[in-house]
Amino acid sequence: MKYFIDISNLSKERLISLLNASIQNKNKSISKEKLNKVVGLFFEKNSTRTRLSFELAINQLGSSSIFISSKDSHFGQGKESLEDTSKTFALYLDAVVMRVNNHKTLSSFVENSSIPIINGLSDLSHPCQTLAGLMTLIEEKGSLENLNLVWLGPITNVAHSWIEAYKLKLGFNLNIFCPEAYSIKYQNKLQSYDLQTNLDNIVAHKIDHDILNSADAILTDTWKSMGEEINDNDLHQLDDFCVTEALFNKAKKDCIFMHCLPASRGQEVEEKVIDGPNSRIWIEAKNRLFVQQQLLKELL
Ligand code: CP
C-alpha cells in the first residue's frame, strides 16, 4: 500500500490486521523506533486532532514533520499547479498527510507523486477517523461482530468512510437515519466523483425505533462540515435527528456515543449525551494517534 486515501483501499484482512496492530501500539510504551523520515502535513482546512495526532505519531516514530498551510503555499495561492507541487513535495518528503477541499486533489497527488499520500480529511471522506472509530468499538465491545451501529444526521465525509467500512463486511450492521434531501445531496456528491453505492438497506429517512432500540453505538457528526454552506431551512430539517438524551436512552443500556469532533453541543447532540457516562469521544480522539502510528509504520 503506497497511499491511504479511502477505507476501500484496504482489504478486510488488511484493515483487521491494521486495527489489531493499532491496539497493540496503545498497550506498548512509546515506540523506540527511529524511522528517520520526514512527513509533510499539507492542510487546506483547519484541524486540531488530525494535525496534533499526526505530528505526535511522526515524532514518536523517530521522524520529523513539516506543516504546510495551503494559505502559505503557491498551490494554495493558485500560483503553482498541483502536479508541480506534488513533484516538489516528493523531493523533500518521505510521505505527506493532506487535508483537502476537493477529494480529486488527493487522487491527482497519488497519480503525480512518488511518495505515500495519506488522506487527513477531504470533502468526501475521512478514513483515519473511521479507523479510530473501529478501534474504539473493538476495545469497547470486544469485536465488531454483530454490532448495530446507528448514524444520525447528514451523510458527511466521516459517514462515507463508515459506509466504506460497512461494505467490507467487517461484521457490524450500519443504519443511517437522515432527511431525504441530505441523502440526495450525498448521492450527488458521489456522482460528482463518478462513484455510486447502493444505500437501500443502509439509509432511511425516518428513525426506525426497533433499530434504535438495538443500537450498540450511536454516531453523529457536525451538521455544518467545513466549507459547506447550509441555510437555516436545511438545518431545521435535521432537528429530528439530533442525538437527544431521550433518543439515546431508547438504545441498549450499554450503547456508546461516538463523534469525530469538533462538536456543536445542543445542535447535533445534547450535552447530557456527549458529556455523559456512555460517551467515548475522548477515547476515539486518542485512538487517532495509535491508528495513525500504524498507518505510518506501514507506509513509510
Ligand atoms: N476529527 C478530526 O479530524 O478533528 P480535527 O478537525 O480537529 O482534525
Ligand code: NVA
Ligand atoms: N464532517 C466534518 C468532520 C470534521 C472532522 C467536517 O468535514 O468538517
